[in-house]
Amino acid sequence: MIADIVVSIFILIFSFVLFDQTKQYNYLSAVFPRFLLGLLMILSVVLLVRAIVLWKKRRVSAAGSISLKDFFYICLVAILSFLWVYVMDWVLGFLLGSIVFGIVIFAILAGRSLKAKQFVLFSLGYCAIVFIFWYTLGRLLRVPFPRGLFF
Amino acid sequence: MKVRVLVVLFALLALTFVLAEKYPSKPITYVICFAPGGESDITARLQQPYLEKILGVPIVITYKEGGGGAVGWTELVTRAKPDGYTIYGTNLPHTILQPLQGGVGYKTEQINNIYFFQSTPCVLAVRIDSPINTFEDFVKYAKEKGVVTLGGSGQPSANSFATVRLAKLTGLNIVYVPFSGSGTAVPALLGGHVDGLMTYTTMAVQYRDKMKVIAVASEKRLPWFPDVPTFRELGIDLVEKAYRGVAVPPGTPEDVKRVLEAAVKEVNNNPEFVAKMEEMGFVIENYDEAASAKLVSELMAYYKELWEETKGK
């Protein structure tokens, strides 16, 4: 259970950092976070001790491991989705940004599992969904969506 | 060819200038920095039809909430286009207290208020069935009990500073209990969990059958409570209000500001609008851009002093 040991040590360190932050706050703002962080530290120590005990017993759990290729895909989509929000906010705007990035992610995930014709059809469907949202929320209900540079 | 392109470009440029001169020519977005259905939204909605009539363009109300308004005001000074087509609702003392407190992305001076059109003075209220009827009763009660608790909205806020100042000026031991909004403090009073409320006129008017007002923190008596004395009449120099106004992004052209200023002022002179506002407990105020700036600088000095005094608490 190495993961548990790492996690509990991480929580402990993080709690200490945050606890140190509370020193800048007034009593009323600090009392609850301190109480909370204290409790969190106690529980993570318990987790740490338990993980060490279990580790000595050598109980290996192999559940939930992800292959390197899958991991790469997850990271790629994660990066793309942050980029999506950023580009949508500053450059492309809601409508274009969502269409471009949505289809890019679709293309990456679909790979060769879909035929070109199917891919185009589904992409059009996706565009229609985005457009409906943009129109009903942005135009009819006046949600101030990110506009980007163009419109 | 090149000349022709240049001519066309110039013509286009000239056209945009002509269009820009005639402000407003397209819908104006009025951004409320609080949730829909709140007091800021309600006042803006009351203004909306009159503003539309005066300016001749649609007023689109949108919401940008978070951090007690700080999210919206940060956007106002950092991202909004200074073309007069986006205006923001602002609140005092929020825009003074938040930068004082630190951690927000705007400075008080950066907010270009063009009009403060209404205010809600603080009032001291107790439960309707309470034996306390006058401020003298309240002082007597506080002295007998040793400690009194007053609920209010937020901290730091107009409510919290009014309470702190009241305690300082009267020498009473008053504990201020902040709630997340003026509305959430009401059940605490009704349930008897706090002795009284330092709240705004809007709450006192809305809940007039559940609480009674024993003193008001305004310069003169208020129309809803003609029999209730002001703190000044009681010998306590306490005037504390929350103001609501309209601001434009920094760098907005002068003529645009004048148009908006005049429009808000005209709405304020509309008897129908005034009646609706007063029915809900708002006091109409008329601070144009210059007066607003003066008000802000006065209040800044006042709150800074109070802030320094109460910092340790």
Next chain:
Amino acid sequence: MSGLQNLAYGFAQLFIVKTLLLMLGGVSVGLVIGSLPGLSATMGVALFLPITYWLSASDSLVFLGSLYMAAIYGGSFSAILLRTPGTPSNIGTTFDGYPMAKQGRGWEAILTATFASLYGALFGLIMFLIFAPMLARIALKFGPPEYFWLGIFGLTVISSLSRGNTLKGFIGGLIGVLLSTIGVAPVGGNVRFTFNMPQLIGGVGLIPALVGLFCIPQVIEMILNRSKQQLYQEAKVQRGLVRKTFVNVMKRQIDLLRASVIGFIIGVLPGAGGNIANLVAYSEAVRASKHPEKFGTGIPEGVIATEASNNAVVGGGFVPLMTLGVPGTPVDAILYGALLMQGLRPGVELFTTRADVVYTFIAGVILASLVMVPVGLAFGRGMAKLITKIPLSLLAPTILFLTMVGSYCVSNNISDVYMMLILGFLGFVLRKLGFEAGPITLGLILGPIIESGLVQGLLIGRQLTQPWLIFITRPLCWVFIVLSVFFLLWPVFLKKRIVVSGGEQK
């Protein structure tokens, strides 16, 4: 009997075509918004509030009330079919609803949710009509110290909620509470844990966090299965399943009643809503069950508990809203604004001075709950079919898009979208490490309640010799203290506790 007369008047009022259409519109909009992952009931009501300003008072309330009720119900669809709770009130529905869908019983789960929702909705509204003014007085007895203990009690639910590892459940819950302390302190006013980033000053919103923590791991699940057509196969629908499920649900009167009562009571308390009620009801169902180990594997009882309770909350939430003018849940706060906009002052006198509005409103929502069943079933059937048609490689970006819309529209703030993504990917890592999203969200919901209760209680307690004495000297507090201790020790009472891991076994 004037109440009944008024109610009859209210129903009569509904048969004006315009009102009926508005109700139907509210139900349909609510279903769409609720059932789409990422879009919540609060968002729906907030978005549609401004357009109701032009309607009459009762029309506006009927529309928003129908929307609210239907969104809470519609949230169960995405909870069941995609394991993404449509609204915070459907978190618990994912526990048993999704495993049912995985076994090919998605339609049965939707039917179960529908009938349980109807029961809860009607129960809550009828209780509102009978007990409203009386209950409002009891709700006032709840002061800060009581809220503090209520919040602590809510956290102890984790002990029966977290499957597998209770310790990690509690650590997750505390992480959630910690997340709730980011931003401006509710009492004290300091800006906390923002590391000087103005984007963080608004704190971690419940909806962005919920959307991120539940939807993003599901998107990742789809990335892992990207070449497949769907996550699970829906079994062929047997004939007469609708009637069979209806009978099965109605047979469980005690379960339905327990969940509805819990939902209603939690709804009455200002500050607590469906997000807490559904989890408390779920954990109560586990506790009362003869076979607690089966929960989480896909049994209808789990769905019944959460769905009956969250719809009962709606009626409960109207109690403080209409009688005291104190909105208890975020949606009720928006409805309060709607009332004010119409020039109505919520309070007991509203029942006498504007009884027409109150009773038309309640009658409208009752009728909406009934209409919601056929409309919802048609909609749910369509959605279940549609989801199996879309390849996972497209479903993933579509859900990603919806999560962005959902987290943005809550307060029109782009930093909420970043927050949602960060929490989502972090949530996936945490899930892999054994920290489930349920307890983290519960902590995030309860954090502000506990904190305000604690600090306000300490302030009020300054009247006593020792401020903290206020937490143990009030009788109502003891009710929650006893309940909390009992809940906390619950796993110890159980002799045998079989570890179940959400139907994930392959």
